[in-house]
Amino acid sequence: MVSAVFHSPLEPQAPAGASDASKSIAANAHPTSAAGPKASGPASPPPRSDARQRWSALWLAVLPPLCGVGLLLGLWAVVSATTGQSIPGPLQTWAQAVEIFSDPFYRNGPNDQGVGWNVLASLQRVAVGFGLAALVGIPAGFVIGRFAFLSRMCNPVISLLRPVSPLAWLPIGLLVFKGANPAAIWTIFICSIWPMVINTAVGVQRVPQDYMNVARVLNLSEWKIATTILFPAVLPYMLTGVRLAVGTAWLVIVAAEMLTGGVGIGFWVWDEWNNLNVTNILVAIFVIGGVGLLLEWALVRLATAFTFEEVQS
Template sequence: MKKIFNIQSLYSILFFTGSIIILGLIWQLVSIITEKEIPGPLQTWVVCKEMFTTPFYDNGPNDKGIGNQLMSSLWRVFIGFGIGSLIAIPLGVIMGSSKFMMRLFDPIVQILRPVSPLAWFPLGLLAFKAAAGATIFIITITSLWPTLINTSFGVSSIPQDHKNVGKAFGFSKLKYLTKILIPYSLPHIITGLRLSIGIAWMVIVAGEMLSGGSGIGFFVWDSWNGLSLEKILVAILIIGTVGLLLDKLFNVVQHAFAWENK
């Protein structure tokens, strides 16, 4: 039975603590250099405690607690990320399984992949007639590419020996899909999903700044309009922490399906 706490866990905790201390010192130095125009850690901590005293209050459209704002953002992220994944994985399998389909679709992917999410937002508004729909649209269209590319790479790199085994045993297309293609390419797919969720979480902030209404991005913009830099800094820390947790979650899943762990 593995020990829950070992020397590697201790090192990880120490390095993480050291990183936080360094970040705090840099933050305090910036606050001093700017003559406290940018609030320091202690000033921000006071506001942070106030915000988390009642994180889920709701006094109307433009006055909601940080917990409600965060839940709104996460809901949009997972909806957009889910739709993007449902598009990216099947299309990636098709592209990876056929050189013809790869040559046909790859130029489209390379043209659309670098487009900024802000450029997609007007088209989203035009298509969905609502800011919420437009925000989910830009998350979908910008987060699907890493999953698509990694899925197609994983499928296209299946060794010929694996394919020959399927032919020798007379596997049907469904059995080949479930016994060879998906198990072999799954680590690549999960890597793509891990990259995609990171992009989705970054995009949501910009999208909500444009769309308004609710969400962590709207909270940042609204705090700027209210000249509350402490709230902006708290929101930045929340965004970073949630992004870290999402990445760690997918990292655990990725290691669980890695071939070297089998």
């Protein structure tokens, strides 16, 4: 069979020898195209190993807190040195803390007890006052957020009473309850109820209107609306109010116990001040902060377990 190649009359014809020469020149100019695939460029650096990545993440997680603690200790040491040791330094406070916590549950009488008993007494008052505030505040927040008339009625009352100092409520408690312990519980109750009421009401008011329209179409009762629609949607707001309330309760109990006396971490601080034992006061400050941190951590874990949203500490 003979194959014919037709060329356009406008296309210039190249002689056969020139075509072969151009092919050889192209082959010499690009030896890789004829010999095989192109040579790869410089080798890319190998990816970091998993162990190195974990070590880097651990270092970034540990280094900033260590820097913060180191800065605090450095400032504390400088203040102690500039005040002529009237404020004990970190080493002296640490030695005193080791001595105190070597026997935190001793009893030498009603006014001489270990720091452990004082912390437990304060936690008991906080639990009672905070529990009563949750029993009243969370349902009240649901009702206030659900009904516009109640919301407009209660807003001025809440705005008026919420900024009142905790210590202003303590004399009212002493007058009504005729006792230091119930007066302290009353002070915790009245000061920790507002975050739960406000956050729960805001959560109810921010429920999408589509949910309520579906409930109206299905002719659901108020109990069904509260349990199947409102409660799951309001839970993140409610737990935020609980976190704020427990922090407020722990702050209030220290101030209340300073004035009411008895057994408690606040009374222990005031008693050490009367004895001019500043080192024990500094130890008590770290105890109060540590207990508050543990309470906050526990509530963050609780909120993370019961909500789909990430809760930041």
